[in-house]
Amino acid sequence: MATIERNGNVLAHHVTPGEGPGVVFLGGFKSDMNGTKALALEDWARRNGRAFLRLDYSGHGASGGTFAAGAIGDWYEDALAVIEAVTAGPQVIVGSSMGGWIALLIARHHPARVAGLVTIAAAPDFTEDGYWAGFSEDQRARLLAEGQLSVPSDYGDPYVITRRLIEEGRDRLLLRGPLHLPFPVRMLQGTADDAVPVATAMRLLEHAEGPDMRLTLVKGADHRFSAPDELALIERSVEDVLARLGEGQTK
Template structure:
């Protein structure tokens, strides 16, 4: 049976909560993904085995949550995430954001830092709507978007194209995190596959340089793609969560960060 939370904005969000000790862990999924993916379920199994509180959910218009995907935007999905954290968790949480979920995690760290104990970004995709507009859209795409309000884009994960709306692009510009200083005053771990063609390593390097954090590390996994869901990658995710949980209360004076490389893909 699916459990729903009604947000202050009136959206109905499906979620699954695993009870356990705090700080808890919250999984933030990617664009057009849902809470039944391998990373979310792996984290739930880890939480159940370790007695850690864990929360996974679907943004509005995603998975089991209500609403139409085409009506949503990053700002809406940030509000959804904020609502489930405020209502369904206690105290600071470790956020695990996959792809777009990494962008949303960074927004939450900006707007509600008191509820964020640490952050793990898996192929984090901050400001992806702006990169899409500037680097991926053809002139025909831009014209269609401006005139019709929506353009259909092919997907590597589905036979059906997915809609990109003008609202999504416009709202994305109101939620950029790379156009201004980005202080994240808690432990941050960025995980990135070198074979990721959806969010290439250059995005991770740029984010690593841009984030201001007292405890920041970037781990590259050679050969891993955007799914980042091989057994070795899943183990790296839970190891990173363990690392952040062990260090979330530490204050590190050196803000230069660390860069690690891994060949476990």
């Protein structure tokens, strides 16, 4: 594990050397770089001699900072800082859930750094369209008055949703304006995902513009998207993007 520093926080990451274009994995909300998908993809990269990067945003995993202090823009800047520091040239970015939103932000603002995208249950705009839209009037009032709100999670302790997370997220929304993705894009989505509905994947596919975009729905797959067949599909999707770039599946 290596680290860099950004905005007073140490950002942990792990680099697997190999050929380019490299592959970058961006995890989800309150996840870390030691998750099943990240490690499986790292193993694939090692077997195929492909450069690979996984990382922890501030307040996540082994990185410094606190989760409740962060917001989408912070985690986007964290990811970009690590990518800029330790990779060269365009990368194939694999974004899971919130990581899909962050990957799309990088694609919008730094397209020269993106060779292609693979998203897994991408969750663009979830702070607004998921949390804020789903809160009751009482929850919204408490969030605005107290600055934070605890909500149940299927993955352990309740999530602390802050007023800053909601308000800062409004500056990062992607589905309200043009989103051009001029490279191969493969979107993966489970039909049994209780966190990110199929409707979100369809909305993203219809909203974004690009010459080579595909959405694959996996019947019965949930938000974890970590069963063996699902992990293999992620790997094949990365290989497909690389093949579209003229790299072939492996070297």
